[in-house]
Amino acid sequence: MTELTRRTLFAAAAAAGAASALTKLTPAQAAMPMSGQQAPAYYRYKVGDYEVTVVMEGVRHFPLPDALVSNAKKEEVALAIDEAHLPKGQMTITYAPIVINTGKKLIVVDTGNGDVAFKSSKGAIGQFINNFKAAGFDPNKVDTVIISHFHLDHIDGLITADNKPVFPNAEVMVPEVEWKWAMDDANMAKARKVDVGALFKRARRSFGVIKNPTRYQWGKEIMPGITSIGTPGHTIGHTSFALQSGSGKVLIQSDVTNLDALFLRHPDWHFLYDIDANLAEQTRRKFFDMASAEKMPIQAFHHPFPGLGYVEKDGKNYRWVPAMWTPSI
Numbered sequence: 001m002t003e004l005t006r007r008t009l010f011a012a013a014a015a016a017g018a019a020s021a022l023t024k025l026t027p028a029q030a031a032m033p034m035s036g037q038q039a040p041a042y043y044r045y046k047v048g049d050y051e052v053t054v055v056m057e058g059v060r061h062f063p064l065p066d067a068l069v070s071n072a073k074k075e076e077v078a079l080a081i082d083e084a085h086l087p088k089g090q091m092t093i094t095y096a097p098i099v100i101n102t103g104k105k106l107i108v109v110d111t112g113n114g115d116v117a118f119k120s121s122k123g124a125i126g127q128f129i130n131n132f133k134a135a136g137f138d139p140n141k142v143d144t145v146i147i148s149h150f151h152l153d154h155i156d157g158l159i160t161a162d163n164k165p166v167f168p169n170a171e172v173m174v175p176e177v178e179w180k181w182a183m184d185d186a187n188m189a190k191a192r193k194v195d196v197g198a199l200f201k202r203a204r205r206s207f208g209v210i211k212n213p214t215r216y217q218w219g220k221e222i223m224p225g226i227t228s229i230g231t232p233g234h235t236i237g238h239t240s241f242a243l244q245s246g247s248g249k250v251l252i253q254s255d256v257t258n259l260d261a262l263f264l265r266h267p268d269w270h271f272l273y274d275i276d277a278n279l280a281e282q283t284r285r286k287f288f289d290m291a292s293a294e295k296m297p298i299q300a301f302h303h304p305f306p307g308l309g310y311v312e313k314d315g316k317n318y319r320w321v322p323a324m325w326t327p328s329i
Contacts, residue, residue: 050103084261231253
């Protein structure tokens with residue numbers, strides 16, 4: 001019996017390569033160019049009578065910044081990334097807005113980075129509308145767009161590069177707390193530079209086009225089956241949602257966590273883009289303690305696509321358990 005070792009594994013691979021080279025003496029019968037691109041990505045599931053479609057907006061990779069986590073060493077963060085088998089020395093962020101079809105209303109929750117980002121990233125992000133259309137939806141038929149908070153990757157997709165509404169017939173709904181805080185010039189003047197660029201200026205750009213959005217309160221059913229949940233810290237008015245139809249329930253967590261390998265495994269870590277890091281940590285623990293105790297499914301904007309799963313307690317920390325992917329709806 002041949003012992004399975006790293007040496008025998010790669011020796012077998014080399015032998016397979018040599019055998020493949022010999023076959024080149026015979027003309028290939030099915031050679032074709034490699035595609036070099038993915039198929040349009042979306043995933044559907046039911047919550048009671050409602051149908052939820054998770055739409056891939058893209059994945060961004062960038063070198064791990066020194067200050068990504070303010071209260072942990074870069075080496076610790078890099079180790080957590082390695083342990084999750086993610087690209088070494090890189091921060092990886094997935095973006096996935098959702099579409100809720102109630103049978104009467106078509107609702108978009110957050111809009112991604114938009115077509116400006118699509119062009120600047122060469123298609124790595126900003127794919128929401130292309131994949132939205134591939135999933136069979138028409139932007140003109142969206143009834144409502146619900147915004148969780150004003151970071152650019154959640155609101156830039158509201159308008160096009162030439163400043164036109166992407167969803168021209170939709171009511172746009174925003175958190176009242178976020179609106180009052182983010183649209184206050186005094187708050188922008190004293191904000192960190194990273195927040196001015198990623199939030200305050202982007203809000204003014206988007207809502208300079210989308211005039212007078214509807215402002216909703218926390219703890220209210222803002223649409224049938226959709227209740228807003230105040231989850232502040234990531235931003236001052238950051239909002240999550242409980243979606244319920246019949247006996248079906250799911251928590252839409254927005255940005256309570258970013259990358260699960262970092263901020264679920266280490267909920268005490270303070271993320272660069274958390275406006276109030278201490279409050280964000282408190283919110284994470286409250287939210288995930290509740291979700292794990294209730295065994296509630298969670299839809300996560302930044303977790304590996306499609307971002308549907310469960311959170312389990314793991315000592316003082318948490319772990320992400322992806323929901324089973326199913327081909328049927």
